Amino acid sequence: MAQPIGWSRRVLAATAMFAIILTACGDQPLSDLGLARDWIDAGRTPEDERRGPQPVPIDPNVPRAVTDVNWYNGWAPQVAPEPQQVVADVWAGSDGSDFFVQASPNEIAAALPGIKVPEVLPPTTVDITSQLMYEGTSGRLDNDIVATFGFWNTEAYSVTRATGQLAILSVAREQESVPAADDPTEGCARFGDSDVSSCEPVRVAGHPGWWVSDIDGDTLIWLDTEYRYELFRRPRLDREMVEQMAGSMVPLGTVRPAPTTESA
Numbered sequence: 236m237a238q239p240i241g242w243s244r245r246v247l248a249a250t251a252m253f254a255i256i257l258t259a260c261g262d263q264p265l266s267d268l269g270l271a272r273d274w275i276d277a278g279r280t281p282e283d284e285r286r287g288p289q290p291v292p293i294d295p296n297v298p299r300a301v302t303d304v305n306w307y308n309g310w311a312p313q314v315a316p317e318p319q320q321v322v323a324d325v326w327a328g329s330d331g332s333d334f335f336v337q338a339s340p341n342e343i344a345a346a347l348p349g350i351k352v353p354e355v356l357p358p359t360t361v362d363i364t365s366q367l368m369y370e371g372t373s374g375r376l377d378n379d380i381v382a383t384f385g386f387w388n389t390e391a392y393s394v395t396r397a398t399g400q401l402a403i404l405s406v407a408r409e410q411e412s413v414p415a416a417d418d419p420t421e422g423c424a425r426f427g428d429s430d431v432s433s434c435e436p437v438r439v440a441g442h443p444g445w446w447v448s449d450i451d452g453d454t455l456i457w458l459d460t461e462y463r464y465e466l467f468r469r470p471r472l473d474r475e476m477v478e479q480m481a482g483s484m485v486p487l488g489t490v491r492p493a494p495t496t497e498s499a
Contacts, residue, residue, distance in 0.1 A: 298479065299356045303493050307364045307391040310492055311339040321346040325367055326374040335366040335383065343367060343382050344488035350406055350462060352384060352487050353480035357401050357472055362391040380465075382406040388471075401472045402480070407463040423447075426456055439481045446474070455481055 315321050321342055329336040343365055344350060364385040368377045384404040385391065393399065422445045423434035430449040437444045437455075444457030454467045455477050464484070468477045 295358050298358055298476070299360050301352060301354050301356055301363075301485070301490055304356060304360050305362050305493055306340050307362050308337050308339045311342050314339075314341050314345045316345075318346050318348060322367065322376055323374065326369060331372055331374075334369055334371070334377070336369060338365055338367045338382075340365055340487055340490060344486070344490075346376075347382060347406070347462075348488075349460060350382060350487050351459065351464075351484040352404065352490065353466075353483050354485045355479050355483035356386060357388070357476050357480075359388040360386050360401060361389055362387040364391045379407045380405050381408055397469070401469055402477065403467045405465040405467070407465070409458055409461055409463040422456070437478075439478070440484065444481070453477075457481060459484065 315324055325336055325338045325342055325346070338346070340352075340363075346367060362385075364387065366383050368380050368383060369375065370377045383406070385396070385400050386402045386404070387399045388401050389399045391399070422443060423436065426434070426445060426447055430451075431447055432450075433446075433448045435446040437446055437457075439455070439457035440459075442457050442459050444455060447454050447456055452467060452470065453474065454465050455474075456463065456465050458464075464481070466477055466481055468474065
């Protein structure tokens with residue numbers, strides 16, 4: 236059963252707020268409190284050493300290609316050939332306390348064969364963050380949302396998400412039958428909850444999709460083979476750009492690191 240729209244974002248927000256309260260109570264490092272620093276600390280961390288090459292210069296009037304944007308987690312030098320081993324390896328490299336675990340794009344592509352990301356991004360995109368989502372502290376991927384990607388208009392985590400993020404892509408394993416193409420309203424009944432204020436059936440690159448609005452904002456949802464994609468837009472990003480992103484999906488496994496500024 237799909238989680239209500241916005242569930243993963245609310246879990247993330249609650250985790251961040253809890254961390255702020257804890258840090259206000261003393262000087263104990265967040266890592267000592269068992270919280271995932273990569274998600275709640277806006278400052279620089281040792282994880283920054285994994286950052287890949289810096290992106291090419293931005294033209295504010297031209298959408299960016301995903302191959303020209305920096306991935307915050309860089310590319311892992313080695314990835315196991317079996318998806319379950321990749322899932323276990325990423326979990327083993329975490330502190331074991333957070334649902335969201337930072338993972339490189341090639342790790343996510345190996346863990347979730349066939350997963351896609353937008354090839355076309357907003358013109359001001361600078362960084363992409365990427366995580367696998369686990370079920371509590373079990374070391375197993377969640378039963379619904381399994382990966383998330385954040386698209387930032389500044390260096391990731393250098394400011395708050397509300398300030399620096401343009402959009403969030405959540406990817407779920409689709410466990411239910413795809414609604415029939417001639418009955419597009421089925422998805423509205425399926426993905427709606429008490430917070431949904433509107434739902435508009437659409438087509439996304441030939442696949443059934445829905446614009447869903449709730450108390451968090453607007454999310455474009457669509458189904459593609461075994462995955463369900465939920466692309467949440469921040470207010471600074473218009474619906475047209477979100478639909479361009481959704482219509483440009485390519486396999487994550489085909490995406491390669493951005494060129495260095497010297498070679499661009």
